[in-house]
Amino acid sequence: MDWINGILQGALIGGLYALFAAGLSLMFGVMRLVNIAHGDLIVFAAYLGLVVVQTLGLSPFVSLVIVVPTMFVLGYILQRGLLNFTLGGDILPPLLVTFGLSIIIQNALLEGFSADSQKLQAGNFETASLHISDQLAIGWFPFVIFLTAVAVIALLELLIYRTALGRAFRATSDDADTARLYGVRNRHVYALATALSLAVISIAAIFLAVRVNFDPASGPARLLYAFEAVIIGGLGSLWGTLAGGVVLGVAQAVGAQLNPGWESLAGHLAFLAVLILRPRGLFPKLVD
Amino acid sequence: MSSAASTPAFRIERSTRTSWIGLVLAIAIVVLLVSVPWWGGEDDLRLIVEICYTIALAQLWNLLAGYAGLVSVGQQAFVGLGGYALFGLTILAGVPPLPAIVLAGVIAALIAVPTALIVFRLRGAYFAIGTWVIAEVYSEVMGLIRDLGAGTGMSLPVAISRHVGETRFDREASLYYVGLVIGIGTVAVVFAWLRSRQGLALTAIRDSETAAGSVGINNDRTKYAVYLLAALVTGMIGALIYLEKLRISPDSAFDVIDWTADIIFIVVIGGIGSIEGPFLGALVFFALRYFLADYGAWYMILLGAVAVVIMLLAPRGLWGLVADRFDIHFFPVRRRVRLE
Amino acid sequence: MTALLATSGLTAFYGDFQALFGVDLAVEEGEAVAIIGANGAGKSTLLRTICGLLPAPSDRIRYRGAAIGSLSPADIVSRGIALVPEGRKLFPSLSVEENLLMGQQSGRKGPWNLDHVYTLFPILKERRRQASTSLSGGQQQMAAIGRALMTNPELLLCDEISLGLAPIVIRDVYGALPGIRAGGTSLVVVEQDINRALALADRVYCLQEGRVTLEAKPASLTREQIKLAYFGV
Numbered sequence: 034m035d036w037i038n039g040i041l042q043g044a045l046i047g048g049l050y051a052l053f054a055a056g057l058s059l060m061f062g063v064m065r066l067v068n069i070a071h072g073d074l075i076v077f078a079a080y081l082g083l084v085v086v087q088t089l090g091l092s093p094f095v096s097l098v099i100v101v102p103t104m105f106v107l108g109y110i111l112q113r114g115l116l117n118f119t120l121g122g123d124i125l126p127p128l129l130v131t132f133g134l135s136i137i138i139q140n141a142l143l144e145g146f147s148a149d150s151q152k153l154q155a156g157n158f159e160t161a162s163l164h165i166s167d168q169l170a171i172g173w174f175p176f177v178i179f180l181t182a183v184a185v186i187a188l189l190e191l192l193i194y195r196t197a198l199g200r201a202f203r204a205t206s207d208d209a210d211t212a213r214l215y216g217v218r219n220r221h222v223y224a225l226a227t228a229l230s231l232a233v234i235s236i237a238a239i240f241l242a243v244r245v246n247f248d249p250a251s252g253p254a255r256l257l258y259a260f261e262a263v264i265i266g267g268l269g270s271l272w273g274t275l276a277g278g279v280v281l282g283v284a285q286a287v288g289a290q291l292n293p294g295w296e297s298l299a300g301h302l303a304f305l306a307v308l309i310l311r312p313r314g315l316f317p318k319l320v321d
Numbered sequence: 322m323s324s325a326a327s328t329p330a331f332r333i334e335r336s337t338r339t340s341w342i343g344l345v346l347a348i349a350i351v352v353l354l355v356s357v358p359w360w361g362g363e364d365d366l367r368l369i370v371e372i373c374y375t376i377a378l379a380q381l382w383n384l385l386a387g388y389a390g391l392v393s394v395g396q397q398a399f400v401g402l403g404g405y406a407l408f409g410l411t412i413l414a415g416v417p418p419l420p421a422i423v424l425a426g427v428i429a430a431l432i433a434v435p436t437a438l439i440v441f442r443l444r445g446a447y448f449a450i451g452t453w454v455i456a457e458v459y460s461e462v463m464g465l466i467r468d469l470g471a472g473t474g475m476s477l478p479v480a481i482s483r484h485v486g487e488t489r490f491d492r493e494a495s496l497y498y499v500g501l502v503i504g505i506g507t508v509a510v511v512f513a514w515l516r517s518r519q520g521l522a523l524t525a526i527r528d529s530e531t532a533a534g535s536v537g538i539n540n541d542r543t544k545y546a547v548y549l550l551a552a553l554v555t556g557m558i559g560a561l562i563y564l565e566k567l568r569i570s571p572d573s574a575f576d577v578i579d580w581t582a583d584i585i586f587i588v589v590i591g592g593i594g595s596i597e598g599p600f601l602g603a604l605v606f607f608a609l610r611y612f613l614a615d616y617g618a619w620y621m622i623l624l625g626a627v628a629v630v631i632m633l634l635a636p637r638g639l640w641g642l643v644a645d646r647f648d649i650h651f652f653p654v655r656r657r658v659r660l661e
Numbered sequence: 662m663t664a665l666l667a668t669s670g671l672t673a674f675y676g677d678f679q680a681l682f683g684v685d686l687a688v689e690e691g692e693a694v695a696i697i698g699a700n701g702a703g704k705s706t707l708l709r710t711i712c713g714l715l716p717a718p719s720d721r722i723r724y725r726g727a728a729i730g731s732l733s734p735a736d737i738v739s740r741g742i743a744l745v746p747e748g749r750k751l752f753p754s755l756s757v758e759e760n761l762l763m764g765q766q767s768g769r770k771g772p773w774n775l776d777h778v779y780t781l782f783p784i785l786k787e788r789r790r791q792a793s794t795s796l797s798g799g800q801q802q803m804a805a806i807g808r809a810l811m812t813n814p815e816l817l818l819c820d821e822i823s824l825g826l827a828p829i830v831i832r833d834v835y836g837a838l839p840g841i842r843a844g845g846t847s848l849v850v851v852e853q854d855i856n857r858a859l860a861l862a863d864r865v866y867c868l869q870e871g872r873v874t875l876e877a878k879p880a881s882l883t884r885e886q887i888k889l890a891y892f893g894v
Contacts, residue, residue, distance in 0.1 A: 067446030069394070118633050124445045126632055128392055129589055133629040136582055140618040140625070200759050201766060207752040210714055213734040214744050215812060216767030253577065257457060260450045264443075294472070298461040301454055305439060308451070312442045 036290055038170060043286025044279045045175035048182030049244070051278030052237035053259035054266070055186060056230035058274055061263075063202045063226040064120060066127045070135035072256030074231060077138055078104050078238035079247050083151055093153040093243050100235045108231030112224035120223070135252065142249035150246035159243060178240050182278070185233055186271045192229075193271075202226060254297070261304040267314025276316055280307075343652065354501055358494040366497040370565065372607060373504030374558045378580065379587045379599035380511045381551040386585075387594035388515065388523040389547040392445075395452025396581050398436070398459050399429045399552045401574035403559025405463050408569055411481045413468060418484050422499065422560040429556020430549050432459075437548050441541070453577065460575035474570025482567060496565050503561060507554055512596055512652050514550070519543060578621075586628040592638025596652035601640050663726045665690045665847055666711070666742070666816055671721045673703075673710045673871075680706040682871040688816065693838075693848040695862035695879075697855055699891060702868040704851040705747050708818045712744045713737045724816075738767045741815035745822055747851075749805040751793040758789040760804055764811025771813025772844060778807040781837055799830035806837065810846075817841065818849045823857060835861070855887060869893055 053075060060066050068074075078100055085096040115134070119126035155174070162170040193199035201222050204212040209219050241247065241255070258281060266277025281300050288299020307315060357365060378396065385391040406425035410416040416424060436455055443451040464472040486492035514520050522543050559580075563569045573579070583606065591602020606624070613620040635642055664687040673681040681703050688694050696704050710717050717730035729737055743764075751760050761778055779786035782803040788796060793804060802822055809817060819838075823831040831854075838861060842848055852858040858865060859879040867875035867890035875882075875890030 061446075067450065069449070115629075115633075123636075124390075125386070125392065125593065126636065128446050128449055129585065129632050130629050132394065132582070132585060133589075133625040133632070136578070136586075136625040137622050137629070140621040144618040144622070197762070197766065200755060200763060203754045203759075204752040204763055207754050208750060210734075211746060211750040211752070212763070212766075213714070214712055214738060214746065215763045215808065216735045216738045217763075218733070218735045253453070254457075257450065257454050260447070261454065264447070294461075294465065298458065298465075301458045301461070304454060305458070308439055308442055 038168075039286045039290045040283055041169075041171055042175050043282040043284075043289075045171065045179040045282070046244075046286075047262075047279035047282030048175075048179035048275070049237055049240055049278070050258045050262045050281050051182045051275040052185060052233060052240070053255055054262035054274045054278055055182075055189060055271055056234040056237075057256075057259045058263050058268075058271065059189070059226055059230045059233070062269065063206050064223045065206075066116065066120065066223075067131070068116075068230075069128060069131040069256065070138055070252075071131075071234070071259060072254065073135045073138040073142075073252030074104075075234045075238045075241065075255045076247055076249065076252040077142065078231070078235035079153075079242040079251075080142055080146060080151070081235070082153060082239045082242055083146075086153055093155050093239050097236060097239055100239060101232050104231040104235040105228045108228035109224045111231075112227035113220060116227065117220050117223055135256075139249050139252060146249065148248055148250070150248040151242070152246050153239065153242040155243045174244070178244075181236065181240070182275060185236065186275055189229075189233070189271055198222075198225065258300065261300060264314055265304055265307045267317035270316055273314060273316030277314065280315070340652070351505065358497060363490060363493045366493045367565070370497055370500035370561075372603060373500040374561060375584070375587065375606070376599055376603045377504050377507035377558055378555065378584045379591070379603060380507050380596065381554055382581075382584050383588045383593060383596075383599050384511050384514070384523075384547055385551050387588065387598075388520075389544050391544060391548060392449045393452040393551075394449045394577065394581055394585075395440075395454075395456035396551070396555055396584065397575045397577050397579070398452070398456035399433065399555035400559035400562065400580040401456070401463065401571070402429045402432055402459055403556030404563035404569050404574045405466075405469060406556065407560035407563055408469055408475070408477060411484075412478065418481060418564055419495075419499070422557050422564065425560035426553045426555075426557035429559070430553035433549050433552030436552075437545055441544070441548075456575055456577070460571045463574070464571040470570065472571060474568060474573070477564070477567045477569075482564075485564070496561065499561055503554070503558060508596070510550070510554070514547075515596070519546065523547065583624075586624050588638075589628045590631050590638055592640030592644075594637065595640050595644065597644070598638050598640040601643075602638065605639070663723075664688060665692075665725060666849075667723045668707075668711070669721055669723075671707070671710065671717060673706050673715050673717065675706075675715075680871050681710065684868070684871070684873055686866060686873065688847055688849055691842075691845070691847055692863050693842060693850065693861055695858035695865045696849065696851045696868060697853070697858050697865060697887075697891065698868035700853075701870075703871040704868055705820055706871075707868065708744055708820050708849070708851060711737075711818065712742060735767070738812050738814075739769055741769065741813070742818065743767075743809040743812040743814035743816070744818045745805050745809045745820060747820040747824065749801045751796075751801055751804055751808070753792070753794045755793060756789065757785055757791055757793050757796065757804055760793050761785070761789075761807050761811050764808045767812045769813040773810045773813045775811075778810055781810075781840065782807055797830075798826050799834060802826060802830075802834050803837070806834070806841075810841065814846055816847045816849065818851075820851045821853060822850070823852065823854055831857070855891075867891055 057068065057071050060068055081103060082093060082096045082100050085091060085099050086093055115130065116127065119130045159174055161173045163173055163176065164170045193202060201212065201217045205217055205219050205222050213219055262277035262281050263274055265280050266273030266275070280303060284303035285296045285300040288295035354369065357369060382393070382396060385393050403425045406428040407418070407421050410421040410424055411418050440448060440451040440455060463469065469475060482492060486495045515523065559574070563574065587602035587606045588599050590605050591600065592598025609620065609624060613623065631638055666688040668684055668686045671681055671684040672679065684707060696707065698704050706715065709715050711722055713732055713734040719731035720728040722730040724740060724742065729740065752763065755763065758775065761775060784800055785804055785807060788800065793801065796804060806822065822834055826834065835857065838848065850858060850861060862879055865877060865879055866873055867887065869890065874893070875886065
């Protein structure tokens, strides 16, 4: 029964990875930008949550009211002030600039908060669980994480496929110059995509900070999990990304059941297995 | 050009006047470096070895990213594998340390073969993150091997380091020459490679992958070759580093900051896509570290910021600025068509 | 009277390559102007420059007297100039209707909306939920014209809208233009098919290697004049 509980918990935690991954896919989808600083921005948002919780004495989940809009605005500024200048053909500038940004954020956090690990406290809710049978139980917190991931992805899908902004995202992704001809201001659209991406990952960041300890160097691992969920799910499909997150979460749970030291290794191996066996991911979008 | 000559009125130049000056300068520097153990102290030797392998790592990363379009963020995989191979070969298999350095490179290259088959399925930026995942995998796997100290790492037994030299200074001097050979050898190999047909192919791939493919250049084979070469030399460098450090752990051997981030910054600051660039970048890197070593995190913030600014404002780095202004090329890998 | 659109001494570059060498062109309100010329003469470049996709000195392009050369494409389309690009360039990830709706991104108000476009091209209404890539060439061209009309343009620039289409389909596509003009929209049509161009236009320009080699009313033109302007021989 430990096994089933563990795997169930892993599947629900997959929602967290899907949230990390949704932010990464959104930026890649709209402007073909792979943000190496993605994980560090997640950790940055976690620290922002920490500051808000400590100074205003709010509960971590209430702090989202401040953290999400702040990250949205920061994302807009980051894109317009820096990342827009890296776009255009060559892959090196966006990669290397976001890589530099990653190192800058890590060290700025180190300077501001020291290398000590931190955690947000959410009281009993963290450990409360819903008993399905005598032996089968799911944690309320992982369950809420998963539901949130489903809700966020559903909202993103609505935005992308049902609104004028979503049409602008997709059209710009297809052919930025032609989109501009019909009034799309691509620099603004890119900035909105990044803003939205950071808003999504800041929700994930607060969940992360309640669930586990984090420190300034926690970012790269989150980038790798996000990336793995995207590739496992298949590029270009947000629901696929959710599935990718679940696969990753289950793989890690299985690894952890076998040996606590194998948790993240098992996730990496699942990713490599998918890359070898189904290089386009488990649920590739039919039309590229 | 008024008379239409039947023989083409141009010649192809592969050397420049500054390249001859560069050659003389290089020989003088090599002679000077060879003599250091007679007058320098241990600290000097260690610093020069560090500079040597840093430049070598930078040259290799530049070959990957600047020429072959393989932006790897996972070269720490091969530093770590080289280091662990050295420990494994010397401790578990009884191989003497110096031959073990070469073998460690070979092992890293052998592991790079299946690694390449996997990560080459990813393109561009995804390739970059894929290489990083692979490095994490090797790091975690090494952390599982009990005989090599598992997650906490281990020290190299004194008996083994004695093989390198009886006294501490002898050891440092021996490793110094190994470092010198690896440093100079790497530059020479990269230079020779870029001047060869392979190098011409690489430059073509860098400029346009599609066009290079269409004129019959086998992009993938050339990329594989570069990737394996980089793994081979990086593995040897990793072995050297940990033979000198005498202690290895997964966290340090597979550290993305030390073995990849710093290296990337050096190449970006110095000038990506040139052999001179990594030298200049290493100069800036070691100078910054010398002056800012006490500032810890601020030093990395500054280094990252400088790299970001250079990438945006001068994408060909400091060397690009110098070369444009003065037309200097110490390492002429380009062919110039000169009309006569 | 100031022209609706006027370029004076317009130059354009792709990197170091100069594609336009001082082009003077004027379009009066309500007029239909054709631009003819061989491949590589600079016709598409001229349209792309007018729309802001290629940079130009601000005062070299005037629209209703105002200098618009340095404006962004989004600003230019919101002033009422829309391009139907060469090769149609529909967005493959968007359905037919979504492609049309892209025209509304400019925010210009006017008579054109989905219903109006569907009246003009009824086949698009039938296909509106389909992927734009599933349309035939002629239907794609109609969708591209419809998308430009959705911006409610005062001046519609059409780049080789007959390219790659069967003659009967070309007739359908061109059949829509008089109606568009009747609604008060001025036209600039770039066309390889000279007869097609001359039949439609009030005035015709010929470009050759980035320069205007001829400007005339179609009725006054002889074959020889066109040949000379077209090929330079």
